[in-house]
Amino acid sequence: MTDERENDREALAAEHALQMLRGDELRQASALAGSDRGFAREVARWRGRLAPLFAEVEAVDPPDAMWARIEQATAGSGNGANVVTLRRSRALWRGVAAGMTALAAAFGLVLLERPPVPQQPVAIQRPAAPPLVAMLGDTDKNMKVVASWDPASRRLVLAVAGDMPADPSHAHELWVIPQGGKPRSLGTMATGKQMHMRLAEALAQLLQQGATIAISVEPPGGSPTGAPTGPVVASGSLGQA
Amino acid sequence: MERQVQLRVEARGNDELGRLLAAVARGEQGALRDLYRRTSAKLYGICLRVLADEGEAQDVLQEVFTTAWTKADLFDPAKASAMTWLSVLARNRAIDRLRARRPPGAPLDEANDVISGDLSQFEILERAEDASRLRDCLDELDERARAMIRSAFFDGASYPELASREKVPLPTMKSWIRRGLLRLRGCLER
Numbered sequence: 001m002t003d004e005r006e007n008d009r010e011a012l013a014a015e016h017a018l019q020m021l022r023g024d025e026l027r028q029a030s031a032l033a034g035s036d037r038g039f040a041r042e043v044a045r046w047r048g049r050l051a052p053l054f055a056e057v058e059a060v061d062p063p064d065a066m067w068a069r070i071e072q073a074t075a076g077s078g079n080g081a082n083v084v085t086l087r088r089s090r091a092l093w094r095g096v097a098a099g100m101t102a103l104a105a106a107f108g109l110v111l112l113e114r115p116p117v118p119q120q121p122v123a124i125q126r127p128a129a130p131p132l133v134a135m136l137g138d139t140d141k142n143m144k145v146v147a148s149w150d151p152a153s154r155r156l157v158l159a160v161a162g163d164m165p166a167d168p169s170h171a172h173e174l175w176v177i178p179q180g181g182k183p184r185s186l187g188t189m190a191t192g193k194q195m196h197m198r199l200a201e202a203l204a205q206l207l208q209q210g211a212t213i214a215i216s217v218e219p220p221g222g223s224p225t226g227a228p229t230g231p232v233v234a235s236g237s238l239g240q241a
Numbered sequence: 242m243e244r245q246v247q248l249r250v251e252a253r254g255n256d257e258l259g260r261l262l263a264a265v266a267r268g269e270q271g272a273l274r275d276l277y278r279r280t281s282a283k284l285y286g287i288c289l290r291v292l293a294d295e296g297e298a299q300d301v302l303q304e305v306f307t308t309a310w311t312k313a314d315l316f317d318p319a320k321a322s323a324m325t326w327l328s329v330l331a332r333n334r335a336i337d338r339l340r341a342r343r344p345p346g347a348p349l350d351e352a353n354d355v356i357s358g359d360l361s362q363f364e365i366l367e368r369a370e371d372a373s374r375l376r377d378c379l380d381e382l383d384e385r386a387r388a389m390i391r392s393a394f395f396d397g398a399s400y401p402e403l404a405s406r407e408k409v410p411l412p413t414m415k416s417w418i419r420r421g422l423l424r425l426r427g428c429l430e431r
Binding site for chain 1: 333
């Protein structure tokens with residue numbers, strides 16, 4: 001019985017890696033991959049096991065205009081400043097989304113883009129800069145996420161309050177909105193109770209006292225435009241702890 | 242054994258493409274261009290193989306590089322080669338695109354069978370011995386299972402498509418492939 005169940009799970013991991021599943025089975029496997037480390041690892045193993053087959057695929061030169069398209073698509077998107085080094089802690093998030101999505105629908109909040117302020121020369125962060133904390137809540141001031149920012153190590157730690165079910169059809173993207181500035185992406189959020197990020201220097205400069213941290217609902221993979229496109233489900237401003 | 246693993250990790254760490262991908266993660270657009278020059282033909286080949294449509298394959302190729310641009314920090318050179326990471330990304334996005342094609346008259350929700358934004362989709366665990374073993378182990382399968390698994394890999398065929406192509410009931414197709422996959426794993430892990 002146990003063997004059979006193990007085999008089912010193993011086969012599901014292989015099918016998921018091959019992307020053969022549809023409908024309910026696909027949703028089930030996606031949710032499992034997002035919540036169960038063992039299953040996610042088995043899917044990852046299958047991707048590796050089958051990868052040698054790529055050697056059989058013939059290379060075909062794409063048209064010359066292709067690079068220009070890609071260059072254009074990537075040049076506007078923050079040229080790496082919004083690339084976040086996710087510290088993938090082994091304790092992966094156990095689901096974020098559906099609850100937040102429902103909240104988003106309930107409150108219908110939308111993050112407004114503000115005009116950019118002229119770029120100022122950036123001061124070197126003093127190592128002694130004090131840690132900052134933001135309590136991210138919804139419009140009813142229910143606290144959802146606590147963000148702690150340590151400027152010295154450029155490390156942002158997020159802790160989620162409550163348990164939120166996984167929703168594979170949406171991503172949650174984290175933003176910093178400097179006072180008088182426009183939202184900059186800090187990356188999409190992994191699922192789980194806690195998340196650590198080490199921010200690139202350029203982004204770290206934006207996390208000053210008074211800046212807003214917000215979470216918006218976006219398509220899988222994050223906002224396609226580099227600015228928030230979905231409703232904001234939680235936000236709060238950075239202040240001293 | 243321990244030493245072998247260590248050597249492999251080092252070999253991958255020295256991988257030129259891996260270095261480019263790491264530079265892309267730091268936001269260096271020059272590195273993205275070099276990466277494109279060195280990998281786009283293979284990745285375009287993968288997209289074309291799945292989609293059999295140049296326009297769609299080009300859209301997906303663009304998506305592969307814009308995704309690499311924003312998600313390269315998820316690449317772990319100790320777990321897979323950069324080429325494998327990019328190839329899996331290309332294949333997955335091409336199949337997402339394939340699944341999003343809506344047959345005329347099909348209900349809308351059937352077009353939504355695309356993989357989630359779950360970050361675990363970027364995870365690959367590859368072992369050096371995989372390549373040499375896979376061919377032998379595929380050869381051990383019966384021809385039918387082998388052909389179906391290959392079709393799922395290269396053409397992105399889903400269960401319902403394979404079942405109707407082979408004119409067998411869906412559960413029959415499932416049991417053929419599942420048995421094949423489990424045998425494959427048994428052989429690879431031997």
